[in-house]
Amino acid sequence: MLNQLREFYSLLTRQQRLRLLKLQFLIIGMALTQIAGVIAIGPFMAVVGDMSKLQGDGRLAWAYAYSGMQSPEIFLSLLGALVLAVLFLAALFSIYTTWRLALYSAQVGAELSSRLYNYYLHQPWLFHSSHNTSGLISKVSVEVQRVTTRVINPAMELNAKSVMVTLMAVAIFIYNPVVAISGVVIFVATYLLLYQTVRRFLTLHGRRVSEAQSKRFKLMSEGFGGIKDLLLLHRQAGFISRFDKASNRIARGQGVTQGLSEAPRYAIELVAFGSVIMLVLYLLNLYEGNLGEILPALSIYALAGFKMLPGFQRIYTSISKIRGNLAAYDTIREDLIASRGEAKNHCASGEAQPDARIRPWVPRREIRLQDVIFDYPGTRARALDGLTLSIPANKMVGLVGASGSGKSTAVDLLLGLIEPREGRILIDDEPITQENLRHWQASIGFVPQQIFLSDASILENVAFAIDRQDIDVARVKEALQMAQLDDLIERFPEGLETRIGERGVQISGGQRQRLGIARALYQQASVLVFDEATSALDGITERRVMDDIQRFSGQMTVVLIAHRLATVKECDIIYMLEDGKVTDAGTYDDLASRNQTFQMMANL
Numbered sequence: 001m002l003n004q005l006r007e008f009y010s011l012l013t014r015q016q017r018l019r020l021l022k023l024q025f026l027i028i029g030m031a032l033t034q035i036a037g038v039i040a041i042g043p044f045m046a047v048v049g050d051m052s053k054l055q056g057d058g059r060l061a062w063a064y065a066y067s068g069m070q071s072p073e074i075f076l077s078l079l080g081a082l083v084l085a086v087l088f089l090a091a092l093f094s095i096y097t098t099w100r101l102a103l104y105s106a107q108v109g110a111e112l113s114s115r116l117y118n119y120y121l122h123q124p125w126l127f128h129s130s131h132n133t134s135g136l137i138s139k140v141s142v143e144v145q146r147v148t149t150r151v152i153n154p155a156m157e158l159n160a161k162s163v164m165v166t167l168m169a170v171a172i173f174i175y176n177p178v179v180a181i182s183g184v185v186i187f188v189a190t191y192l193l194l195y196q197t198v199r200r201f202l203t204l205h206g207r208r209v210s211e212a213q214s215k216r217f218k219l220m221s222e223g224f225g226g227i228k229d230l231l232l233l234h235r236q237a238g239f240i241s242r243f244d245k246a247s248n249r250i251a252r253g254q255g256v257t258q259g260l261s262e263a264p265r266y267a268i269e270l271v272a273f274g275s276v277i278m279l280v281l282y283l284l285n286l287y288e289g290n291l292g293e294i295l296p297a298l299s300i301y302a303l304a305g306f307k308m309l310p311g312f313q314r315i316y317t318s319i320s321k322i323r324g325n326l327a328a329y330d331t332i333r334e335d336l337i338a339s340r341g342e343a344k345n346h347c348a349s350g351e352a353q354p355d356a357r358i359r360p361w362v363p364r365r366e367i368r369l370q371d372v373i374f375d376y377p378g379t380r381a382r383a384l385d386g387l388t389l390s391i392p393a394n395k396m397v398g399l400v401g402a403s404g405s406g407k408s409t410a411v412d413l414l415l416g417l418i419e420p421r422e423g424r425i426l427i428d429d430e431p432i433t434q435e436n437l438r439h440w441q442a443s444i445g446f447v448p449q450q451i452f453l454s455d456a457s458i459l460e461n462v463a464f465a466i467d468r469q470d471i472d473v474a475r476v477k478e479a480l481q482m483a484q485l486d487d488l489i490e491r492f493p494e495g496l497e498t499r500i501g502e503r504g505v506q507i508s509g510g511q512r513q514r515l516g517i518a519r520a521l522y523q524q525a526s527v528l529v530f531d532e533a534t535s536a537l538d539g540i541t542e543r544r545v546m547d548d549i550q551r552f553s554g555q556m557t558v559v560l561i562a563h564r565l566a567t568v569k570e571c572d573i574i575y576m577l578e579d580g581k582v583t584d585a586g587t588y589d590d591l592a593s594r595n596q597t598f599q600m601m602a603n604l
């Protein structure tokens with residue numbers, strides 16, 4: 001556990017560590033004020049136990065004489081008020097420190113969440129294609145939240161209470177070593193014994209909660225994502241029962257952790273009472289029954305115990321909470337380590353609108369994929385096996401082929417989302433590299449099969465992921481006009497401000513595709529790539545969308561992936577792909593007349 005906490009500490013940013021260091025001073029200050037409060041009770045009780053202490057030449061007698069009080073009773077009241085004042089200050093200091101500690105944990109939690117979100121959003125396409133979205137969401141939200149409230153927060157508490165208990169024990173040690181050592185040994189041994197008994201359960205249930213948590217997220221994302229199928233097939237029961245099972249596991253795990261961390265309080269109360277009886281007997285023996293001597297010592301020990309016992313309990317609760325929830329830390333551990341550099345790279349640069357500064361790299365002659373080989377990590381077969389093809393600038397090019405022939409992979413390479421293992425992608429004979437990739441991507445508009453609509457206005461959906469105040473409304477209107485959506489927008493009373501997406505107005509599949517086109521056009525793309533963007537449409541709508549697309553031919557380069565050959569009929573060149581290679585190329589009529597596979601695909 002200590003190793004994990006140490007590692008977690010090393011993952012904090014410099015600023016977070018610096019803030020922690022400042023908090024450490026507050027914690028020590030808090031402990032010292034608590035000790036001052038405890039010690040202050042001593043003189044008060046000494047006078048209560050034996051008023052004659054105000055006579056003679058002791059320190060109390062000197063203080064009484066110096067105070068100028070008329071009677072011992074008034075002096076005693078003054079002492080009482082002083083004790084209260086010290087305790088009041090100690091309480092204020094503690095409240096402030098506790099508040100700062102809670103704030104620190106919450107801030108670190110929020111920063112970790114942002115750091116992971118930032119890290120995931122900057123991961124390459126291959127990372128996202130092999131990671132479950134619900135798993136990532138669960139890490140950014142639930143697991144970080146768990147780490148915040150059940151690891152960082154208790155760790156801060158553990159820190160504060162350990163310092164307080166240690167310093168208090170040292171103070172008592174100075175006052176009476178026997179009492180200090182016996183007290184610490186009795187309570188630490190009791191807690192250690194209890195902790196050793198429950199620790200395995202805590203780890204086990206902590207892990208179970210993490211597993212069940214991610215299962216629940218998966219079920220939610222699959223259940224809501226496939227709601228149409230579920231409604232049709234009436235298969236909700238299976239999902240609900242698995243969700244119930246996972247929820248029960250979480251409840252049981254959290255209950256066990258909570259229960260086990262609270263349980264020792266009752267055992268400790270028993271030990272505490274036993275200790276008080278032993279202490280009284282010890283003091284009676286030490287001061288030979290002199291109550292005047294026993295009273296101040298007993299008050300100090302009682303008050304110290306009153307502070308230390310909950311301290312011990314908190315230390316125990318914190319350790320068990322941390323132990324029970326370190327599994328949450330384990331689930332995000334690797335990503336936190338990996339995001340260490342990322343946090344610096346991206347947060348600091350404040351790249352709010354990164355595209356604005358990037359000059360698009362517009363192809364003048366051709367885009368060329370040259371002897372490209374690509375294989376996905378963990379697979380043996382090559383997705384692309386020496387693919388070579390040329391896309392002339394401002395022409396319309398189609399990619400066709402059976403499912404799995406490598407069309408989407410070729411397009412992902414073209415978009416710069418993945419890198420070839422071998423071979424090159426050249427724009428007017430200049431290869432795409434890490435340095436010029438952003439310029440290349442700035443000139444591409446991509447229209448996927450499924451257009452993602454955010455729960456926002458049409459305006460914000462066209463200018464996707466751009467801050468509202470930075471949206472060029474004229475450009476949005478122009479893009480909508482080019483995508484032939486302006487008529488539709490005019491029909492909505494709120495025009496561009498009409499909300500679409502999950503909770504907004506519903507638009508048809510064809511309109512959705514056109515919105516995707518408008519989004520690509522808003523970027524002022526000179527290369528438009530459609531990945532089976534029309535396959536979900538009916539024949540008539542597809543025809544209309546294809547007419548839209550064709551209007552761009554001659555003005556921009558268009559690359560179309562299509563299953564239905566009717567989609568690529570008007571293309572200047574069609575490439576036929578098979579097993580990651582080009583097997584034939586030509587116009588629709590060329591291929592229809594000579595290529596058997598093409599004829600079969602086209603049902604000629």
Ligand SMILES: Nc1ncnc2c1ncn2[C@@H]1O[C@H](COP(=O)(O)OP(=O)(O)OP(=O)(O)O)[C@@H](O)[C@H]1O
Nearest residue numbers: 129376379383401402403404405406407408409410
């Ligand atoms: N993320 C991935 N991880 C592993 N293998 C993949 C991944 N994506 C694609 N593949 C494999 O790469 C090969 C080419 O796939 P690709 O999606 O490029 O073909 P496609 O022609 O676009 O197919 P479709 O028309 O069905 O979309 C296939 O064998 C596929 O199984």
